Amino acid sequence: MTEKNQSKSRNTDQRSKIIEGYVEHVLENGEEPVSVFKFAKGLKMKEEVFYEYFTSFEGIKNAVWEMIFDHTKADLESQEVYPSYTAREKLLGFFFTWVEELKKKRSYLLAVYGDKPVVPIPTSSEWKGFKEKFRDFVKEVILEGKETEEIADRPYISDKYDEALWLQLIFVFRFWIKDTSPGFEKTDAAIEKSVNLAFDLMGKSAVDSFVDFAKFLFQSR
The missing domain is CATH 1.10.10 (Arc Repressor Mutant, subunit A)
Known part of the structure; x- marks a missing residue:
């Protein structure tokens, strides 16, 4: 060496x-x-x-969160079926895999965040690296979703999708850390329902279809 x-x-x-x-x-x-x-x-x-x-100790907390993200992404992408996933399935896969990583450090996370009536959101310095990595990940997922038309490309609103998914991640974390159901089955249900809702909202809705049709009629005059 x-x-x-x-x-x-x-x-x-x-x-x-x-x-x-x-x-x-x-x-x-x-x-x-x-x-x-x-x-x-x-x-x-x-x-x-x-x-x-x-x-500072804040820097160590940030490093722990970055490690959790890196392990989550590495585990997710090591799955043979991952490349064939739809954008929705990739986000679902991330959340389920992430929770499995959180379980490995549950005692630590409870000691830091779980002893309060309302679970605090980690400070910007604690989650800085994790947030950057997560937003880079979801931006790729969102881009794939737009290409396959799973996700609608809406002016101004599309630019906020990654921030909305970050808020969803915070929701899942706060839900999980207070979850006392066997095997955290309620967290699994919360992930599935919230991700499906997010994709339904980001997807092409009846309103989008109406607008497209109206544009077509106007341009066809």
Whole structure:
């Protein structure tokens, strides 16, 4: 292994150590560390080493969410049938696969977000990387949907589809973290119903058909 590769591997190990240490601390204590100094000391790491990778605990939360997204997308795209999915099926597949990833970290997520009457929406810094990755993903799905005419291309409104699907993701997360049904079956139902509703709304409606017909009549005069 070259010196450059060794350095890269060491950096990856240190970063992973910090993330894993943070998650473990939250699981064991039900709250985040009181300070970076104490946290780094517990990892037998100098405080300045922590700051080489993260500027705050918010940054670690963001890294955890990015990992969840990356694992979700990798698992979804590894399925042989995925390329043949319709746009609707790809979004459904994402949500179902994402929830499976969330289950693996449910105790951590409950400790961070689940102890309040109303589940808080993670701050912009906590979900920054995840949100960017998710919106890039759904923009591709939306483009495919437009090409296959599953999704209607409406002036001005189409540009907001990705934001609407982001709000849907927040809804699913808040629903899931409070779900106590066996196997989270209510969350599965919420995903299916909300995604189908989203595609019905984004799809070509009777109003669109009427407008198209009216345009045709006007242009045919």
